Amino acid sequence: MKHVKCECGHVNPHGTILCEACGRVLQESEKEKQLVDMRYEGSARRSQTYNKTIVDKVWNFFSSVKVGVWLIVITLIASALGTIFPQEMYIPPIMPAAEYYEDQYGWIGKLYYDLGFHNLYSSWWYLVLIASIGISLVICSLDRVIPLWRALKAQRVSRHEGFLKRQRVFGVSEASNLDESYEKVKERLKAKRYNIREEDGNILAEKGRFSRWGPYVNHIGLIIFLIGGMLRFVPGMYIDEVLWVREGETKVIPETDGQYYLKNNKFILEVYDKDKDNQAFSEAIEEKGMVAKNYQSNVTLYKKKGETVAGQPPELEKVKDYPIKVNEPLKFEGYALYQVSYKLDELSKMTFTLGNKKSNESFGEVKIDLNDPKDRYDLGNGYAVEVVSYFPDFEFDDSGEPVTKSKVPNNPAFVFKMITPDKKEGEISFVAIQQTIEPFGDNEYKMNFSGIDTKNVSSITVRKDLTLWLIAFGGLIFMIGVAQGSYWNHRRIWIRRVNDEVWIAGHTNKNWHGLKREIQAVLEDTGIKEPEDQMQKEENKE
Amino acid sequence: MVSLSGNLLFASFILYLIATVFFAGSIKDKKGKLKEKGPNKWAKIAIFITIIGFISQLGYFITRWIVAGHAPVSNMFEFGTFFALSLVGAFIVLYYMYKTPLLGVFTLPVALLLIAFSSMFSRDISPLIPALQSHWLYIHVTTAALGQAILGMSFAAGLIYLVKAIDQSKPSKRTFWLETIMFGLICTLGFVLVTTTFSLLDYKAEFNWIDKNGQQLKQEYTMPAITGPNEGELLTAGKFEPLVEMPGIINAKKLNTVVWSLLSGTIIYLLFRLIIRKRVGAVLQPVVKNIKLDLVDEIGYRSVLIGFPVFTLGALIFAMIWAQIAWTRFWGWDPKEVWALITFLFYAAFLHLRLSKGWHGEKSAWLAVVGFVIIMFNFVAVNLVIAGLHSYAG
Numbered sequence: 001m002k003h004v005k006c007e008c009g010h011v012n013p014h015g016t017i018l019c020e021a022c023g024r025v026l027q028e029s030e031k032e033k034q035l036v037d038m039r040y041e042g043s044a045r046r047s048q049t050y051n052k053t054i055v056d057k058v059w060n061f062f063s064s065v066k067v068g069v070w071l072i073v074i075t076l077i078a079s080a081l082g083t084i085f086p087q088e089m090y091i092p093p094i095m096p097a098a099e100y101y102e103d104q105y106g107w108i109g110k111l112y113y114d115l116g117f118h119n120l121y122s123s124w125w126y127l128v129l130i131a132s133i134g135i136s137l138v139i140c141s142l143d144r145v146i147p148l149w150r151a152l153k154a155q156r157v158s159r160h161e162g163f164l165k166r167q168r169v170f171g172v173s174e175a176s177n178l179d180e181s182y183e184k185v186k187e188r189l190k191a192k193r194y195n196i197r198e199e200d201g202n203i204l205a206e207k208g209r210f211s212r213w214g215p216y217v218n219h220i221g222l223i224i225f226l227i228g229g230m231l232r233f234v235p236g237m238y239i240d241e242v243l244w245v246r247e248g249e250t251k252v253i254p255e256t257d258g259q260y261y262l263k264n265n266k267f268i269l270e271v272y273d274k275d276k277d278n279q280a281f282s283e284a285i286e287e288k289g290m291v292a293k294n295y296q297s298n299v300t301l302y303k304k305k306g307e308t309v310a311g312q313p314p315e316l317e318k319v320k321d322y323p324i325k326v327n328e329p330l331k332f333e334g335y336a337l338y339q340v341s342y343k344l345d346e347l348s349k350m351t352f353t354l355g356n357k358k359s360n361e362s363f364g365e366v367k368i369d370l371n372d373p374k375d376r377y378d379l380g381n382g383y384a385v386e387v388v389s390y391f392p393d394f395e396f397d398d399s400g401e402p403v404t405k406s407k408v409p410n411n412p413a414f415v416f417k418m419i420t421p422d423k424k425e426g427e428i429s430f431v432a433i434q435q436t437i438e439p440f441g442d443n444e445y446k447m448n449f450s451g452i453d454t455k456n457v458s459s460i461t462v463r464k465d466l467t468l469w470l471i472a473f474g475g476l477i478f479m480i481g482v483a484q485g486s487y488w489n490h491r492r493i494w495i496r497r498v499n500d501e502v503w504i505a506g507h508t509n510k511n512w513h514g515l516k517r518e519i520q521a522v523l524e525d526t527g528i529k530e531p532e533d534q535m536q537k538e539e540n541k542e
Numbered sequence: 543m544v545s546l547s548g549n550l551l552f553a554s555f556i557l558y559l560i561a562t563v564f565f566a567g568s569i570k571d572k573k574g575k576l577k578e579k580g581p582n583k584w585a586k587i588a589i590f591i592t593i594i595g596f597i598s599q600l601g602y603f604i605t606r607w608i609v610a611g612h613a614p615v616s617n618m619f620e621f622g623t624f625f626a627l628s629l630v631g632a633f634i635v636l637y638y639m640y641k642t643p644l645l646g647v648f649t650l651p652v653a654l655l656l657i658a659f660s661s662m663f664s665r666d667i668s669p670l671i672p673a674l675q676s677h678w679l680y681i682h683v684t685t686a687a688l689g690q691a692i693l694g695m696s697f698a699a700g701l702i703y704l705v706k707a708i709d710q711s712k713p714s715k716r717t718f719w720l721e722t723i724m725f726g727l728i729c730t731l732g733f734v735l736v737t738t739t740f741s742l743l744d745y746k747a748e749f750n751w752i753d754k755n756g757q758q759l760k761q762e763y764t765m766p767a768i769t770g771p772n773e774g775e776l777l778t779a780g781k782f783e784p785l786v787e788m789p790g791i792i793n794a795k796k797l798n799t800v801v802w803s804l805l806s807g808t809i810i811y812l813l814f815r816l817i818i819r820k821r822v823g824a825v826l827q828p829v830v831k832n833i834k835l836d837l838v839d840e841i842g843y844r845s846v847l848i849g850f851p852v853f854t855l856g857a858l859i860f861a862m863i864w865a866q867i868a869w870t871r872f873w874g875w876d877p878k879e880v881w882a883l884i885t886f887l888f889y890a891a892f893l894h895l896r897l898s899k900g901w902h903g904e905k906s907a908w909l910a911v912v913g914f915v916i917i918m919f920n921f922v923a924v925n926l927v928i929a930g931l932h933s934y935a936g
Contacts, residue, residue: 039898065898069891076887083877083928090876104754105791121875240871272669280544280609284666295672326672327868338870461870471872475859482854486847510847513640513840536836 010154013147015049018042020154023163035534036166038507041155043147063143068136075129082120085112134226137219145216152209157199159494161503167494169506169516171531178502181526185495188522194493203495212509214485221478228471239335239464246346246371247455250302250316254462256335261302261316267342267456270294295339297324297458301332324460334464341459347409349453352431354385354418357446363420365450370409382421385447389415394432402430418445491515493522504531543609544667550602551623555657557595558630558650564588565646569829585643592646593634599627610667615683616674618925622660624684625921626653628691632845636695640841644833648698655727658734678864685856686882690917692849693889699842700910702830706838707904710824717821723911724822728814729807736802740765747781749774754790761795768805769798796926839903842910843896850889857882877928881920888913 002014010021017027018036020043025031036042047063050056061067085105088097097118101109116123164170175181186203189196194205232238241254245264253260270293274285277293285291302316322330330337347370355362364379370392377385391404394413402413413432420427423444430437431447491508504523508515516533523530568584581589603624606614614620633649636642670679701723708716747763751771761771770776770784771794788794811822818825861882862872873879892909895901901909 065894069894069899072887072891072894076884076891079880079884079887082875083880083924087875089874277669278609278611280667281669284664284668287664287666288668291669292671293669327676329867329870336870340870463870465871468866468872475862479851479855479859482851486851511840511844513837513844533836536834 008156008160010156013044013150015044016042017044018151018163019160020151021156022158022160023155024160025162025166031162034166035168036163038167040144040148041151043151045143045147047143059139059143062132062136062139065140068133068140071129071133071136075126075133078120078126078129081117085109085118087120088118091118130226134223137222141216141219145213148212152212155204157197157204157494158202158496159204159505161496161498164494164496164503164505167505167507168512168535169504169519169531169533171504171529172498172501173504173527173529174500175502175527177527178497181528182495184526185522185528189493192518192522194491201497203493205493205495206491208488208490210490211484211488212490214481214483214488216481217484218478218481221474221476221481223474224477225471225474228467228474231467231470232465237466239462241462242340243337243460243462244343244457245297245299245460246348246457249371253335253337255464256462258308258314259304260319260332260335261304261314262337262460263300263302264458265298265300265321267344267458268294268296268298269342269344269456270296295326295342297339297342297460298322299324299330299337299458299460301330324458329463334466336463338461338463339458340461343457343459345454346457347412347452348455350412350449351451351453352385352447353450354379354383354420355446355448357444362448366447368414370412373414382419384419386417386419386426387414388417388428391432414447416447418443418447420445489514491518493519502528504528506531543605547602547605547609548665550598550605551657554595554599554602555654557591557598558654558657561588561591561595562647562650562654564591565643565650566829568643569647569832581641581643585646588643588646589634589637592630592637592650596627596630596634599623599630603627606667612670612674613680613684614667615687616670616679617668618663619660619665621683621687622656622663622921625687625691625694626656626660628684628688629653629656629694632688632692632695632849633698636841636845639844640837642833642837642841644702644830645695645698645841647829648701649695651727652694652698655730655734659730662734662737673868676864676868678860678867682856682860682864685852685860687856689849689851689853689856690885690921692845692852693885693917694845694849694914696842696845696849696910697914699838699845700907700914702833703835703838703842703904703907704911705823705826706830706833706835707907708823710821710827717823719908720823721821725807725811726915728811728822729803732806732808732810733799733803736765736806737799745781746778748777750777751775751794752790763795763798765798765802767794767798768801769794771795793927835903839906842907843902846889846892846910846913850893853889854886858886877924878920881916881924885913885916885920888916 004012004014004016004026006012006019006022006024006026008019008022008024010019012020012026017030018024018041019026020041023036023042025036030036030042045063047060051060085101091097091100094100095103098113101113101118103109105112112118120126182201182203186196189203189205192207194207197204197206239255243251243254243262245251245262247264247266250261250263252258253262272281272285272291272293274282277285281291298321300321301319303319305315305317308314319332324330324337324339326339329339349367349369351365351367353362353365363381363383366377366379366385368374368377368387373387373390375387377387379385389402391402391413392407392409392411393405394402394411395405397403411433413430413435416429416431417426418429427443427445428438428440429443429445429447430439431449436446489508489511492506494503494505496503504519506515506519512533520530564584565588568582568588603614606620615624629649630653633645633653637645704716704720704723708714708720710717741764745764745766747767749761749763749767749771751759751761751774753759753772760777761774766782767774767776767784768786770787772788772790774784774787774794776783784794788797814822861879865874865879866872892906892913895909896906
C-alpha cells in the first residue's frame with residue numbers, strides 16, 4: 001500500500017485528503033475549494049480509496065450514507081404500509097384472514113392480503129431491509145471511525161496555513177503586546193474547560209472530542225439490539241404460551257418441563273363505580289357506560305416435588321400466592337405470567353334430576369362436572385345414570401352426527417343411559433341444552449335439567465424472554481451514544497502566530513452559534529479580533 | 543378544583559395569545575433601530591407573559607393531576623394540552639439560548655392551535671383502564687410528548703426559514719407547498735371554529751344506519767351531515783339531510799368532520815387571499831425580514847439534536863419497557879408503535895442527510911416540516927382513524 005508523506009514529515013495512509021498531523025491539503029482537487037471539507041477530518045476512508053474487487057464494491061455500497069438513508073426511507077414507507085389495515089395478529093378470529101380482509105375492506109383489502117401486507121413485519125423482504133440496515137450500520141461505522149480516530153490522534157498543534165485559512169471560522173489580526181493577550185486567552189479557554197496544547201507559541205484548544213464517538217457508540221448499541229432481536233429465533237430463548245385456567249383448577253405451566261403448576265383461586269373483574277370511586281370520574285363513566293378497573297387472577301404457584309410416579313398425580317409444593325394483575329405479572333425463575341384475558345361464567349357443572357315423565361316423580365339428582373364427568377352416577381334403590389357419550393361443545397356435523405367442536409364446555413350435550421328398577425337395560429336419551437332426543441322411541445323416564453354452576457376462566461400468558469437483557473443493553477448503549485453525540489460538541493480553536501499576525505481558526509462538529517459565542521467571550525478585550533464566519537460572509541455577498 | 547383547573551388552562555390560552563401579539567410587535571418595532579442588541583422591551587414583555595402563561599398551564603396540569611389521582615396524559619385532550627405545554631416550555635428554553643423573539647411568533651400560534659384542537663375532544667376526567675394503571679404512564683407519555691415538542695420546535699424554525707427563503711415574487715412549487723402548510727394550519731383553525739360553532743348551537747342529529755357487518759346502529763352527528771352514514775335515516779326532525787351517502791366501511795361521521803374542517807379552512811383561506819391579494823407566505827415575509835437564515839437553520843438543527851434522544855427515550859425505550867410489563871412483549875407492531883418507529887427513522891434520516899449529505903438550510907427546513915406532519919399524524923390519525931391498542935382517545 002502506498003503512503004503519502006506530507007511536507008511536515010507525517011506519513012499518511014493512501015487516500016488521505018488533509019494531512020492527519022498538520023492539516024495540509026494533500027489532494028489537488030481540494031486545493032481549489034474555499035473551505036476544506038472537515039467531515040471525518042479529511043481522512044482516508046476505505047470506501048473512497050478502493051473500488052476494484054467485489055469486496056470493495058460491496059463495502060462501498062454499504063458504506064455509503066446515501067444507501068443507508070435510502071434503506072431507512074424504504075423501511076419507513078414499508079412500515080407505514082403495514083398500518084393501513086390491522087395486521088393479521090390483531091384481526092378478530094371470526095373468519096380466515098383470506099376472507100376477512102376482503103370482507104371488511106373490499107378489493108383493497110383483498111389486494112392487501114394478496115401482497116402479504118397482513119403479515120408485513122415478518123415478511124422476508126422486511127427482514128432483509130432490517131438486516132441491510134444492520135450491515136450498513138457496521139460497514140458505515142468501520143469505514144469512518146478508524147480513519148477518524150487516527151486523524152484525531154495524529155493531529156498536531158501547529159496547523160498548516162492553508163488548513164487554517166480554509167476553516168469556516170477564521171480571522172487574522174495584528175496584535176500588540178501579544179504575550180499578555182495570550183495568557184488571558186489561555187486562562188479563559190481553561191475556564192471554559194478546553195484542553196490546551198502549546199507548541200512554538202501556537203495553541204490548540206480542544207474539548208468534547210468524545211462526542212465524535214457518539215454516532216459509532218449508538219450504532220454499536222443498535223447492532224447489539226438487532227442481535228438481541230435475532231436471538232429470539234434460537235430455541236429456548238423465547239417462550240410465548242397461553243394458559244387458560246379455570247377457577248379452582250390446577251394446571252401445569254407449559255414450557256416449564258412440568259416443574260411448575262398454577263392454581264387459579266379466583267378471577268376478579270372490577271368496574272368503576274360512579275358513586276364509590278373518585279367523583280371526578282362520574283361524567284366520564286356515565287358517558288362510556290362501563291369502564292374496567294381491574295382484571296385480576298388470584299393464583300397459587302406450585303413446584304413439583306420429587307419424581308412423578310406414572311398414573312399418580314404429582315406431589316406439589318406451594319411456592320407462593322400472588323394476585324396477577326395487568327401491569328403486575330408474576331415472575332419466577334425467568335418466567336413471567338401475565339393477566340391477558342378472561343372468560344366469565346363458563347359452564348362448569350350441570351345438574352339433572354331423573355324423573356318419571358308421567359308421574360313427575362323424582363328419583364335423585366345428578367351433578368355432572370363438565371370438565372370431568374363420571375361414567376356412572378348411582379342414585380340408590382336401583383336407580384342409576386350412565387354417561388354413554390359426552391360432547392362438551394356440541395354440534396351436528398354434516399352427516400347429522402353429534403360431534404364436539406372443542407373440549408371447552410360451551411354447549412354440552414350428553415347421551416345418558418337411565419337405569420331404573422323397572423328398566424334394568426336402561427333407556428337411552430340424548431340431552432342437550434333446551435333439547436331432548438329419544439332415539440329409540442318413547443322413554444318412560446327423563447333427565448330433567450335443574451341447574452348450572454359456572455366458573456370464571458383466566459387467560460394467562462406464559463412468557464420467558466432470555467433476549468431481554470441483551471436488547472436492554474443495546475438500548476442503553478444506543479442512548480449513551482446518541483446523548484454523547486447530541487449533547488456534547490467537539491470544538492477546536494487553533495491560534496497560530498504568523499509573523500506579527502495572529503491567525504485564529506475554529507471548528508466544531510455542530511452548533512456553530514455556540515462556538516462563535518465562546519470565541520467571542522474568549523477574545524473580548526484582548527486586542528485580538530474576532531474571527532469571521534466565512535460561510536455567512538459568502539451568504540451576505542450573494 | 544376541576545373548574546379551577548379548566549380556568550387555569552383558559553388563562554394560559556389567553557396569555558399565549560397576548561404574548562403572540564407582543565412578540566409580533568417586537569419585530570415591527572425593530573425596523574427602525576436595527577443595530578440594537580438583544581431583545582427589545584416588547585420582546586421582554588412577551589416572554590414574561592409567555593412564562594406566566596406557562597406557569598398557569600402548569601397549574602392546570604397539577605390541579606387536574608390532583609383531582610384525577612393520575613397524571614392527565616391519558617386521552618386526546620390531555621395529551622394535546624400537555625404537548626402544547628411542552629412546546630411552550632421548549633420555546634422558552636430556546637428563547638433564552640438564542641434570544642430570538644421571532645421564534646415566539648411562530649411557536650405560540652402552533653401551541654394555541656394544539657390547545658384549541660385538543661379542547662374539541664371530551665374534556666371529562668376519565669378513570670384509567672387496567673392497562674394504563676402504571677407509573678410508566680407518566681414516564682412514557684410525558685417524555686415522548688416532550689421529545690415531540692422539542693422536535694416540533696424545528697418545525698417552527700423550519701417554517702421561519704421557508705417563509706424567509708422562498709421567493710414570493712412569482713408562483714413556484716416552493717410557494718405552493720409553503721401555502722399548503724399554511725392551509726393545513728388554517729384548516730385546524732377551521733376545525734376548531736366549526737366544532738365550537740355547532741356545539742354552541744347545540745346541533746344534534748341522530749341517524750339509524752347499517753354498518754359494514756350489516757348491523758343496524760344509531761349514531762349522533764354534532765355537525766350537519768355532508769357525508770351521511772351507510773343507508774342512513776335521519777331521525778331528528780328539522781335537521782340537515784346528508785348530501786352524500788358513504789359505504790359502510792367508511793366512518794362517515796369522522797369523514798364529515800374532516801370535510802367540514804377542509805371546507806371552513808378553504809373559505810378562510812380564500813377570503814384571506816381575496817382581501818389581502820397575497821399569499822399567506824408573502825404576508826408573513828416582512829415579519830421574518832431581520833432574522834439570519836443560518837441562525838434559524840441552527841435553531842432547527844439544534845432542536846432535532848436535542849429532541850431526538852428525548853423522543854427515542856420516551857417513545858421507544860420507555861414505551862418498550864412498559865409494553866413488556868403491561869402487554870407481555872416490548873414490541874408488537876401496534877400502529878402507534880410503528881408510527882413512533884417511523885418518526886424515529888425519519889429523524890434518523892434527517893440527521894444522516896444533514897451530517898453526511900450536507901442537507902442544510904432549505905432542504906433541512908422542508909424535512910423539519912415533514913417530520914412535524916408525521917408527529918401530528920401519529921397524534922391525530924393514529925388515535926382517531928387507525929384502530930389499535932393506543933386508541934384510548936375515542
